[in-house]
Amino acid sequence: MTGATTPARGRKRSEQTRLAILTAAYELTTEVGYPDLTIEGIAARAGAGKQTVYRWWPTKADVLLEALALKADLNVSTADQGSFDAELDAFLRDSAALMAFPGVVPVLRSLMAEAQRDADFRRRFQDGFLIKRRAALETIVERAAARGDKPAHLTAAFAADLVFGLIWYRVLATERLLGQDDITAIRRLLNEHPGEE
Amino acid sequence: MTGATTPARGRKRSEQTRLAILTAAYELTTEVGYPDLTIEGIAARAGAGKQTVYRWWPTKADVLLEALALKADLNVSTADQGSFDAELDAFLRDSAALMAFPGVVPVLRSLMAEAQRDADFRRRFQDGFLIKRRAALETIVERAAARGDKPAHLTAAFAADLVFGLIWYRVLATERLLGQDDITAIRRLLNEHPGEE
DNA sequence: GCTCATTCGAGACGTCACGTCTCGGAATAA
DNA sequence: TTATTCCGAGACGTGACGTCTCGAATGAGC
Numbered sequence: 306m307t308g309a310t311t312p313a314r315g316r317k318r319s320e321q322t323r324l325a326i327l328t329a330a331y332e333l334t335t336e337v338g339y340p341d342l343t344i345e346g347i348a349a350r351a352g353a354g355k356q357t358v359y360r361w362w363p364t365k366a367d368v369l370l371e372a373l374a375l376k377a378d379l380n381v382s383t384a385d386q387g388s389f390d391a392e393l394d395a396f397l398r399d400s401a402a403l404m405a406f407p408g409v410v411p412v413l414r415s416l417m418a419e420a421q422r423d424a425d426f427r428r429r430f431q432d433g434f435l436i437k438r439r440a441a442l443e444t445i446v447e448r449a450a451a452r453g454d455k456p457a458h459l460t461a462a463f464a465a466d467l468v469f470g471l472i473w474y475r476v477l478a479t480e481r482l483l484g485q486d487d488i489t490a491i492r493r494l495l496n497e498h499p500g501e502e
Numbered sequence: 503m504t505g506a507t508t509p510a511r512g513r514k515r516s517e518q519t520r521l522a523i524l525t526a527a528y529e530l531t532t533e534v535g536y537p538d539l540t541i542e543g544i545a546a547r548a549g550a551g552k553q554t555v556y557r558w559w560p561t562k563a564d565v566l567l568e569a570l571a572l573k574a575d576l577n578v579s580t581a582d583q584g585s586f587d588a589e590l591d592a593f594l595r596d597s598a599a600l601m602a603f604p605g606v607v608p609v610l611r612s613l614m615a616e617a618q619r620d621a622d623f624r625r626r627f628q629d630g631f632l633i634k635r636r637a638a639l640e641t642i643v644e645r646a647a648a649r650g651d652k653p654a655h656l657t658a659a660f661a662a663d664l665v666f667g668l669i670w671y672r673v674l675a676t677e678r679l680l681g682q683d684d685i686t687a688i689r690r691l692l693n694e695h696p697g698e699e
Numbered sequence: 700g701c702t703c704a705t706t707c708g709a710g711a712c713g714t715c716a717c718g719t720c721t722c723g724g725a726a727t728a729a
Numbered sequence: 730t731t732a733t734t735c736c737g738a739g740a741c742g743t744g745a746c747g748t749c750t751c752g753a754a755t756g757a758g759c
Contacts, residue, residue: 315705316755322707340619343745354708359747417674418618421611422537435675463687469675470667477614478632478670479663490660494691512734513726519736540716551737556718 318361325351326358327372334369335408339415342369366419366426369412370433377406379434381441389449390496396442397488400472404482413476439465456495464495515558522548523555524569531566532605536612539566563616563623566609567630574603576631578638586646587693593639594685597669601679610673636662653692661692 329350333342344365348355362368373379382395404410416434420427442465449455468491475481526547530539541562545552559565570576579592601607613631617624639662646652665688672678 313705314703314757316707317757318706319755338619344747345745348708352708354710355747356709356749357707360706414618418615421615421674422535431675458687458690460687463684466668466671466676467664467691470669470671471663472667473675474663474667474670477618477674478628478666487660490655490657493655494664510734511728511732513736515735516726541718542716545737549737551739552718553720553738554736557735 322351322353322357323361324375326353326361326368327375330365330368331372331376331408331412334412334415339369339411339418364419364423364426366416366423367429370416370430373409373412373416373434377403377409379403379437381438383441383444385448389445389452389454390492392445392448393492393495394488396445397468397483397491400438401483401488404476410476410482417473417477435469439469442468459495467495519548519550519554520558521572523550523558523565524572527562527565528569528573528605528609531609531612536566536608536615561616561620561623563613563620564626567613567627570606570609570613570631574600574606576600576634578635580638580641582645586642586649586651587689589642589645590689590692591685593642594665594680594688597635598680598685601673607673607679614670614674632666636666639665656692664688664692 326347330342330347333346333350337346342365344358345355347353347365347368348358351358358368362371381399383392384395386392386395404413416430420430443461446455446459446461446464450461471487471491472483475483475487523544527539527544530543530547534543539562541555542552544550544562544565545555548555555565559568578596580589581592583589583592601610613627617627640658643652643656643658643661647658668684668688669680672680672684
Protein backbone atom coordinates (compact mmCIF):
# COMPACT_ATOMS: atom_id res chain seq x y z
CA MET A 306 0.00 0.00 0.00
CA THR A 307 3.02 2.30 0.28
CA GLY A 308 4.02 4.36 -2.68
CA ALA A 309 7.66 3.35 -2.57
CA THR A 310 7.60 -0.38 -3.18
CA THR A 311 11.26 -0.74 -4.12
CA PRO A 312 14.26 0.84 -2.41
CA ALA A 313 15.80 1.18 -5.89
CA ARG A 314 19.14 -0.49 -6.03
CA GLY A 315 21.36 -1.48 -8.91
CA ARG A 316 21.59 0.02 -12.37
CA LYS A 317 18.78 2.32 -13.39
CA ARG A 318 16.60 1.89 -16.42
CA SER A 319 18.02 3.61 -19.47
CA GLU A 320 15.67 6.33 -20.66
CA GLN A 321 17.64 6.54 -23.89
CA THR A 322 17.05 2.88 -24.65
CA ARG A 323 13.38 3.23 -23.75
CA LEU A 324 12.95 6.03 -26.28
CA ALA A 325 14.93 4.14 -28.90
CA ILE A 326 12.64 1.11 -28.52
CA LEU A 327 9.45 3.18 -28.71
CA THR A 328 10.69 5.06 -31.74
CA ALA A 329 11.83 1.88 -33.45
CA ALA A 330 8.45 0.24 -32.87
CA TYR A 331 6.54 3.22 -34.22
CA GLU A 332 8.69 3.57 -37.30
CA LEU A 333 8.77 -0.13 -38.04
CA THR A 334 5.00 -0.29 -37.90
CA THR A 335 4.69 2.32 -40.60
CA GLU A 336 7.38 0.63 -42.68
CA VAL A 337 6.52 -3.07 -42.56
CA GLY A 338 3.05 -3.03 -40.98
CA TYR A 339 1.92 -4.40 -37.66
CA PRO A 340 1.73 -8.11 -38.60
CA ASP A 341 5.38 -8.11 -39.62
CA LEU A 342 6.40 -6.11 -36.62
CA THR A 343 8.40 -8.36 -34.28
CA ILE A 344 9.98 -7.91 -30.90
CA GLU A 345 13.23 -9.09 -32.40
CA GLY A 346 12.97 -6.46 -35.12
CA ILE A 347 12.22 -3.71 -32.62
CA ALA A 348 15.19 -4.66 -30.47
CA ALA A 349 17.51 -4.88 -33.45
CA ARG A 350 16.48 -1.49 -34.83
CA ALA A 351 16.78 0.10 -31.39
CA GLY A 352 20.19 -1.45 -30.80
CA ALA A 353 18.80 -3.20 -27.76
CA GLY A 354 18.60 -6.79 -26.59
CA LYS A 355 15.38 -8.76 -26.82
CA GLN A 356 15.32 -9.24 -23.09
CA THR A 357 15.34 -5.49 -22.56
CA VAL A 358 12.10 -5.21 -24.49
CA TYR A 359 10.52 -8.20 -22.79
CA ARG A 360 11.52 -6.88 -19.38
CA TRP A 361 9.42 -3.73 -19.72
CA TRP A 362 6.60 -4.62 -22.11
CA PRO A 363 4.58 -7.83 -22.22
CA THR A 364 3.69 -7.62 -25.94
CA LYS A 365 4.56 -5.61 -29.02
CA ALA A 366 1.12 -4.02 -28.77
CA ASP A 367 2.05 -2.55 -25.39
CA VAL A 368 5.19 -1.07 -26.89
CA LEU A 369 3.10 0.53 -29.59
CA LEU A 370 0.53 1.83 -27.12
CA GLU A 371 3.25 3.64 -25.22
CA ALA A 372 4.87 4.80 -28.44
CA LEU A 373 1.59 6.35 -29.53
CA ALA A 374 1.52 8.53 -26.44
CA LEU A 375 5.06 9.59 -27.23
CA LYS A 376 4.62 10.30 -30.92
CA ALA A 377 1.19 11.91 -31.04
CA ASP A 378 -0.56 14.53 -28.97
CA LEU A 379 -3.28 12.65 -27.11
CA ASN A 380 -4.60 15.67 -25.28
CA VAL A 381 -8.22 16.57 -25.84
CA SER A 382 -9.86 19.85 -25.08
CA THR A 383 -12.38 19.73 -22.24
CA ALA A 384 -12.26 23.39 -21.33
CA ASP A 385 -15.55 25.11 -20.55
CA GLN A 386 -16.49 27.10 -23.62
CA GLY A 387 -19.91 28.17 -22.52
CA SER A 388 -21.99 25.89 -24.73
CA PHE A 389 -22.31 22.17 -25.40
CA ASP A 390 -22.05 22.73 -29.12
CA ALA A 391 -18.80 24.67 -28.90
CA GLU A 392 -17.17 22.07 -26.67
CA LEU A 393 -18.40 19.22 -28.85
CA ASP A 394 -16.97 20.95 -31.87
CA ALA A 395 -13.60 21.38 -30.18
CA PHE A 396 -13.59 17.75 -29.12
CA LEU A 397 -14.34 16.51 -32.62
CA ARG A 398 -11.67 18.76 -34.12
CA ASP A 399 -9.12 17.45 -31.64
CA SER A 400 -10.06 13.90 -32.55
CA ALA A 401 -9.77 14.57 -36.25
CA ALA A 402 -6.40 16.22 -35.66
CA LEU A 403 -5.12 13.16 -33.84
CA MET A 404 -6.00 10.97 -36.80
CA ALA A 405 -4.08 13.34 -39.05
CA PHE A 406 -0.82 12.63 -37.23
CA PRO A 407 1.42 10.56 -39.50
CA GLY A 408 1.15 6.89 -38.69
CA VAL A 409 -1.55 7.25 -36.06
CA VAL A 410 -4.37 5.58 -37.98
CA PRO A 411 -2.47 2.36 -38.72
CA VAL A 412 -1.34 2.20 -35.12
CA LEU A 413 -4.85 2.69 -33.77
CA ARG A 414 -6.15 0.00 -36.07
CA SER A 415 -3.47 -2.38 -34.91
CA LEU A 416 -4.11 -1.68 -31.25
CA MET A 417 -7.85 -2.21 -31.56
CA ALA A 418 -7.22 -5.39 -33.51
CA GLU A 419 -4.85 -6.69 -30.87
CA ALA A 420 -7.38 -5.86 -28.18
CA GLN A 421 -9.73 -8.35 -29.82
CA ARG A 422 -7.20 -11.13 -29.63
CA ASP A 423 -5.59 -10.56 -26.25
CA ALA A 424 -7.95 -10.05 -23.32
CA ASP A 425 -5.19 -8.76 -21.07
CA PHE A 426 -4.04 -6.17 -23.55
CA ARG A 427 -7.66 -5.26 -24.12
CA ARG A 428 -7.87 -4.07 -20.53
CA ARG A 429 -4.64 -2.13 -20.78
CA PHE A 430 -5.81 -0.51 -24.00
CA GLN A 431 -9.08 0.40 -22.32
CA ASP A 432 -7.37 1.93 -19.30
CA GLY A 433 -4.50 3.56 -21.14
CA PHE A 434 -6.39 5.02 -24.05
CA LEU A 435 -10.10 4.40 -24.53
CA ILE A 436 -11.47 5.44 -21.17
CA LYS A 437 -9.41 8.62 -21.16
CA ARG A 438 -11.04 9.72 -24.38
CA ARG A 439 -14.45 8.66 -23.16
CA ALA A 440 -13.99 10.58 -19.93
CA ALA A 441 -13.26 13.75 -21.87
CA LEU A 442 -16.43 13.52 -23.92
CA GLU A 443 -18.56 12.49 -20.96
CA THR A 444 -17.28 15.49 -19.05
CA ILE A 445 -18.54 17.70 -21.84
CA VAL A 446 -21.96 16.09 -21.92
CA GLU A 447 -22.38 16.14 -18.16
CA ARG A 448 -21.41 19.79 -17.99
CA ALA A 449 -24.00 20.50 -20.64
CA ALA A 450 -26.59 18.62 -18.62
CA ALA A 451 -25.80 20.69 -15.54
CA ARG A 452 -26.07 23.78 -17.72
CA GLY A 453 -29.43 22.71 -19.11
CA ASP A 454 -27.80 22.80 -22.53
CA LYS A 455 -28.34 19.21 -23.60
CA PRO A 456 -31.04 17.31 -25.49
CA ALA A 457 -33.40 15.32 -23.30
CA HIS A 458 -32.93 11.54 -23.33
CA LEU A 459 -29.27 11.89 -24.28
CA THR A 460 -27.12 10.27 -21.63
CA ALA A 461 -23.39 10.86 -21.48
CA ALA A 462 -22.68 7.17 -22.00
CA PHE A 463 -24.90 6.90 -25.05
CA ALA A 464 -23.47 10.06 -26.58
CA ALA A 465 -19.97 8.66 -26.10
CA ASP A 466 -20.95 5.36 -27.69
CA LEU A 467 -22.38 7.21 -30.67
CA VAL A 468 -19.45 9.53 -31.26
CA PHE A 469 -16.69 7.03 -30.66
CA GLY A 470 -18.66 4.45 -32.56
CA LEU A 471 -18.72 6.68 -35.60
CA ILE A 472 -15.04 7.55 -35.35
CA TRP A 473 -13.87 3.97 -34.85
CA TYR A 474 -16.19 2.50 -37.43
CA ARG A 475 -14.83 4.93 -39.99
CA VAL A 476 -11.28 3.94 -39.13
CA LEU A 477 -11.84 0.20 -38.90
CA ALA A 478 -14.41 -0.52 -41.56
CA THR A 479 -14.12 2.25 -44.14
CA GLU A 480 -11.49 4.35 -45.81
CA ARG A 481 -13.20 7.64 -44.99
CA LEU A 482 -11.86 9.60 -42.05
CA LEU A 483 -13.71 12.16 -40.00
CA GLY A 484 -14.21 15.33 -42.02
CA GLN A 485 -15.76 18.73 -41.53
CA ASP A 486 -19.09 17.55 -42.89
CA ASP A 487 -19.15 14.73 -40.37
CA ILE A 488 -18.46 17.12 -37.54
CA THR A 489 -21.31 19.29 -38.74
CA ALA A 490 -23.65 16.33 -38.96
CA ILE A 491 -22.82 15.12 -35.47
CA ARG A 492 -23.30 18.55 -33.96
CA ARG A 493 -26.63 18.89 -35.69
CA LEU A 494 -27.73 15.50 -34.44
CA LEU A 495 -26.66 15.87 -30.84
CA ASN A 496 -27.89 19.40 -30.27
CA GLU A 497 -31.46 20.06 -29.29
CA HIS A 498 -33.50 20.44 -32.47
CA PRO A 499 -31.15 22.67 -34.41
CA GLY A 500 -33.91 24.57 -36.14
CA GLU A 501 -32.17 24.32 -39.51
CA GLU A 502 -29.19 26.56 -40.14
CA MET B 503 -16.47 -13.22 -69.00
CA THR B 504 -18.45 -16.43 -69.46
CA GLY B 505 -20.14 -17.98 -66.48
CA ALA B 506 -18.75 -21.43 -67.11
CA THR B 507 -15.02 -20.94 -66.85
CA THR B 508 -14.09 -24.59 -66.32
CA PRO B 509 -15.38 -27.66 -68.17
CA ALA B 510 -15.19 -29.46 -64.82
CA ARG B 511 -13.09 -32.56 -65.07
CA GLY B 512 -11.76 -34.87 -62.44
CA ARG B 513 -13.02 -35.51 -58.93
CA LYS B 514 -15.52 -33.04 -57.55
CA ARG B 515 -15.14 -31.04 -54.41
CA SER B 516 -16.45 -32.85 -51.36
CA GLU B 517 -19.32 -30.94 -49.79
CA GLN B 518 -19.06 -33.12 -46.71
CA THR B 519 -15.44 -32.14 -46.18
CA ARG B 520 -16.28 -28.50 -46.76
CA LEU B 521 -18.93 -28.57 -44.03
CA ALA B 522 -16.63 -30.48 -41.69
CA ILE B 523 -13.94 -27.83 -42.10
CA LEU B 524 -16.33 -24.92 -41.54
CA THR B 525 -17.83 -26.58 -38.48
CA ALA B 526 -14.43 -27.44 -37.07
CA ALA B 527 -13.26 -23.85 -37.51
CA TYR B 528 -16.32 -22.40 -35.84
CA GLU B 529 -16.20 -24.77 -32.90
CA LEU B 530 -12.46 -24.46 -32.42
CA THR B 531 -12.75 -20.70 -32.29
CA THR B 532 -15.19 -20.87 -29.39
CA GLU B 533 -13.04 -23.46 -27.63
CA VAL B 534 -9.49 -22.17 -27.94
CA GLY B 535 -10.03 -18.64 -29.24
CA TYR B 536 -9.05 -17.13 -32.55
CA PRO B 537 -5.35 -16.54 -31.85
CA ASP B 538 -4.83 -20.23 -31.10
CA LEU B 539 -6.92 -21.29 -34.06
CA THR B 540 -4.62 -22.84 -36.65
CA ILE B 541 -5.12 -24.25 -40.10
CA GLU B 542 -3.48 -27.43 -38.92
CA GLY B 543 -5.91 -27.66 -36.03
CA ILE B 544 -8.90 -27.09 -38.28
CA ALA B 545 -7.77 -29.78 -40.71
CA ALA B 546 -7.06 -32.25 -37.92
CA ARG B 547 -10.45 -31.73 -36.26
CA ALA B 548 -12.22 -31.99 -39.60
CA GLY B 549 -10.32 -35.13 -40.54
CA ALA B 550 -8.99 -33.34 -43.60
CA GLY B 551 -5.55 -32.63 -44.99
CA LYS B 552 -3.97 -29.21 -44.62
CA GLN B 553 -3.76 -28.85 -48.37
CA THR B 554 -7.51 -29.30 -48.65
CA VAL B 555 -8.02 -26.27 -46.48
CA TYR B 556 -5.37 -24.20 -48.24
CA ARG B 557 -6.81 -25.13 -51.62
CA TRP B 558 -10.16 -23.47 -50.92
CA TRP B 559 -9.44 -20.72 -48.41
CA PRO B 560 -6.49 -18.33 -48.37
CA THR B 561 -6.53 -17.74 -44.57
CA LYS B 562 -8.19 -19.03 -41.44
CA ALA B 563 -10.18 -15.81 -41.33
CA ASP B 564 -11.77 -16.69 -44.67
CA VAL B 565 -12.76 -20.08 -43.32
CA LEU B 566 -14.39 -18.37 -40.37
CA LEU B 567 -16.15 -15.83 -42.55
CA GLU B 568 -17.77 -18.62 -44.52
CA ALA B 569 -18.49 -20.57 -41.35
CA LEU B 570 -20.33 -17.58 -39.93
CA ALA B 571 -22.72 -17.55 -42.87
CA LEU B 572 -23.30 -21.25 -42.28
CA LYS B 573 -23.78 -21.13 -38.52
CA ALA B 574 -25.77 -17.94 -38.06
CA ASP B 575 -28.72 -16.37 -39.80
CA LEU B 576 -27.31 -13.34 -41.57
CA ASN B 577 -30.59 -12.26 -43.10
CA VAL B 578 -31.86 -8.82 -42.20
CA SER B 579 -35.36 -7.55 -42.62
CA THR B 580 -35.74 -4.85 -45.26
CA ALA B 581 -39.44 -5.36 -45.95
CA ASP B 582 -41.55 -2.24 -46.38
CA GLN B 583 -43.43 -1.75 -43.13
CA GLY B 584 -44.97 1.59 -43.89
CA SER B 585 -42.78 3.77 -41.69
CA PHE B 586 -39.10 4.49 -41.24
CA ASP B 587 -39.34 3.91 -37.52
CA ALA B 588 -40.89 0.47 -37.85
CA GLU B 589 -38.30 -0.68 -40.35
CA LEU B 590 -35.46 0.74 -38.29
CA ASP B 591 -36.79 -1.08 -35.27
CA ALA B 592 -36.95 -4.36 -37.18
CA PHE B 593 -33.43 -3.87 -38.47
CA LEU B 594 -32.04 -3.21 -35.02
CA ARG B 595 -33.83 -6.22 -33.57
CA ASP B 596 -32.41 -8.43 -36.31
CA SER B 597 -28.94 -7.13 -35.57
CA ALA B 598 -29.31 -7.73 -31.86
CA ALA B 599 -30.60 -11.24 -32.58
CA LEU B 600 -27.55 -12.02 -34.70
CA MET B 601 -25.26 -11.08 -31.83
CA ALA B 602 -27.21 -13.42 -29.58
CA PHE B 603 -26.28 -16.45 -31.66
CA PRO B 604 -23.78 -18.55 -29.72
CA GLY B 605 -20.24 -17.80 -30.77
CA VAL B 606 -21.11 -14.98 -33.14
CA VAL B 607 -19.64 -12.12 -31.13
CA PRO B 608 -16.17 -13.66 -30.75
CA VAL B 609 -16.16 -14.53 -34.43
CA LEU B 610 -17.15 -11.02 -35.47
CA ARG B 611 -14.47 -9.56 -33.26
CA SER B 612 -11.88 -11.86 -34.79
CA LEU B 613 -12.92 -11.07 -38.33
CA MET B 614 -12.80 -7.32 -37.77
CA ALA B 615 -9.43 -7.69 -36.09
CA GLU B 616 -8.07 -9.72 -38.96
CA ALA B 617 -9.39 -7.13 -41.42
CA GLN B 618 -7.06 -4.61 -39.76
CA ARG B 619 -4.02 -6.78 -40.33
CA ASP B 620 -4.66 -8.20 -43.78
CA ALA B 621 -5.67 -5.73 -46.48
CA ASP B 622 -6.78 -8.49 -48.85
CA PHE B 623 -9.03 -10.09 -46.29
CA ARG B 624 -10.30 -6.66 -45.37
CA ARG B 625 -11.77 -6.36 -48.85
CA ARG B 626 -13.32 -9.81 -48.75
CA PHE B 627 -14.81 -9.05 -45.34
CA GLN B 628 -16.21 -5.81 -46.72
CA ASP B 629 -17.74 -7.49 -49.74
CA GLY B 630 -18.89 -10.65 -48.04
CA PHE B 631 -20.35 -9.14 -44.89
CA LEU B 632 -20.11 -5.44 -44.16
CA ILE B 633 -21.56 -3.98 -47.35
CA LYS B 634 -24.48 -6.39 -47.30
CA ARG B 635 -25.52 -5.13 -43.89
CA ARG B 636 -24.93 -1.54 -44.93
CA ALA B 637 -27.03 -2.01 -48.03
CA ALA B 638 -29.95 -3.24 -45.97
CA LEU B 639 -29.94 -0.21 -43.70
CA GLU B 640 -29.38 2.22 -46.54
CA THR B 641 -32.34 0.72 -48.36
CA ILE B 642 -34.50 1.51 -45.36
CA VAL B 643 -33.28 5.09 -45.13
CA GLU B 644 -33.66 5.73 -48.82
CA ARG B 645 -37.16 4.36 -48.85
CA ALA B 646 -37.97 6.67 -45.95
CA ALA B 647 -36.57 9.58 -47.90
CA ALA B 648 -38.76 8.73 -50.89
CA ARG B 649 -41.68 8.49 -48.51
CA GLY B 650 -40.90 11.88 -46.95
CA ASP B 651 -40.53 10.04 -43.67
CA LYS B 652 -36.96 10.93 -42.79
CA PRO B 653 -35.27 13.72 -40.84
CA ALA B 654 -33.72 16.41 -42.96
CA HIS B 655 -29.93 16.42 -43.20
CA LEU B 656 -29.79 12.68 -42.50
CA THR B 657 -28.13 10.93 -45.42
CA ALA B 658 -28.28 7.17 -45.78
CA ALA B 659 -24.51 6.88 -45.58
CA PHE B 660 -24.28 8.91 -42.39
CA ALA B 661 -27.13 7.00 -40.78
CA ALA B 662 -25.37 3.74 -41.60
CA ASP B 663 -22.11 5.01 -40.16
CA LEU B 664 -23.89 6.00 -36.97
CA VAL B 665 -25.80 2.77 -36.45
CA PHE B 666 -23.03 0.38 -37.42
CA GLY B 667 -20.57 2.52 -35.55
CA LEU B 668 -22.56 2.11 -32.37
CA ILE B 669 -23.01 -1.62 -32.83
CA TRP B 670 -19.38 -2.31 -33.67
CA TYR B 671 -18.00 -0.01 -31.00
CA ARG B 672 -20.05 -1.81 -28.41
CA VAL B 673 -18.73 -5.16 -29.59
CA LEU B 674 -15.12 -4.14 -30.02
CA ALA B 675 -14.49 -1.68 -27.23
CA THR B 676 -17.00 -2.48 -24.50
CA GLU B 677 -18.67 -5.44 -22.89
CA ARG B 678 -22.18 -4.08 -23.38
CA LEU B 679 -24.19 -5.45 -26.25
CA LEU B 680 -27.08 -3.78 -28.01
CA GLY B 681 -30.14 -3.80 -25.75
CA GLN B 682 -33.72 -2.64 -25.89
CA ASP B 683 -32.83 0.71 -24.37
CA ASP B 684 -30.22 1.27 -27.06
CA ILE B 685 -32.73 0.48 -29.77
CA THR B 686 -35.13 2.96 -28.23
CA ALA B 687 -32.44 5.62 -28.03
CA ILE B 688 -31.40 5.17 -31.66
CA ARG B 689 -34.97 5.32 -32.90
CA ARG B 690 -35.59 8.47 -30.89
CA LEU B 691 -32.42 10.04 -32.27
CA LEU B 692 -32.93 9.18 -35.91
CA ASN B 693 -36.59 10.02 -36.18
CA GLU B 694 -37.71 13.54 -36.80
CA HIS B 695 -38.08 15.26 -33.44
CA PRO B 696 -40.05 12.61 -31.64
CA GLY B 697 -41.99 15.15 -29.57
CA GLU B 698 -41.33 13.21 -26.39
CA GLU B 699 -43.36 10.10 -25.79
C1' DG C 700 36.29 2.54 -2.52
C1' DC C 701 33.95 -1.84 -2.06
C1' DT C 702 29.93 -4.60 -2.51
C1' DC C 703 26.06 -6.23 -4.51
C1' DA C 704 21.69 -5.74 -6.95
C1' DT C 705 19.90 -4.56 -11.28
C1' DT C 706 19.94 -3.38 -16.17
C1' DC C 707 22.32 -3.59 -20.31
C1' DG C 708 23.47 -5.81 -25.30
C1' DA C 709 24.04 -10.11 -27.40
C1' DG C 710 22.68 -14.32 -28.74
C1' DA C 711 21.83 -19.54 -28.05
C1' DC C 712 18.02 -22.60 -27.44
C1' DG C 713 13.79 -25.66 -28.12
C1' DT C 714 9.05 -25.05 -29.75
C1' DC C 715 5.44 -24.41 -32.91
C1' DA C 716 2.66 -22.95 -36.83
C1' DC C 717 3.59 -21.33 -41.13
C1' DG C 718 2.90 -22.33 -46.26
C1' DT C 719 4.79 -25.51 -49.87
C1' DC C 720 5.48 -29.81 -51.63
C1' DT C 721 5.00 -34.75 -52.49
C1' DC C 722 2.76 -39.06 -52.28
C1' DG C 723 -0.72 -42.80 -53.35
C1' DG C 724 -5.50 -43.39 -53.73
C1' DA C 725 -10.38 -42.12 -54.99
C1' DA C 726 -13.68 -39.93 -57.96
C1' DT C 727 -15.35 -38.38 -62.39
C1' DA C 728 -15.79 -36.58 -67.13
C1' DA C 729 -14.22 -37.34 -71.86
C1' DT D 730 -9.68 -46.44 -70.31
C1' DT D 731 -7.42 -42.37 -69.62
C1' DA D 732 -6.61 -37.89 -68.09
C1' DT D 733 -7.67 -34.78 -64.58
C1' DT D 734 -8.81 -33.13 -60.19
C1' DC D 735 -9.57 -33.66 -55.33
C1' DC D 736 -8.71 -36.29 -51.29
C1' DG D 737 -6.02 -37.44 -46.56
C1' DA D 738 -1.56 -37.65 -44.76
C1' DG D 739 2.53 -35.88 -43.57
C1' DA D 740 7.55 -34.36 -44.52
C1' DC D 741 10.10 -30.14 -45.07
C1' DG D 742 12.67 -25.62 -44.35
C1' DT D 743 11.61 -21.09 -42.33
C1' DG D 744 11.01 -17.70 -38.90
C1' DA D 745 9.37 -15.68 -34.68
C1' DC D 746 8.20 -16.99 -30.30
C1' DG D 747 9.50 -16.52 -25.20
C1' DT D 748 13.13 -18.21 -21.95
C1' DC D 749 17.61 -18.48 -20.53
C1' DT D 750 22.51 -17.43 -19.96
C1' DC D 751 26.54 -14.66 -20.26
C1' DG D 752 29.83 -10.87 -19.12
C1' DA D 753 29.92 -5.90 -18.86
C1' DA D 754 28.07 -1.47 -17.16
C1' DT D 755 25.80 1.20 -13.68
C1' DG D 756 24.68 3.08 -9.27
C1' DA D 757 23.03 3.06 -4.25
C1' DG D 758 24.37 1.62 0.44
C1' DC D 759 28.02 0.78 3.48
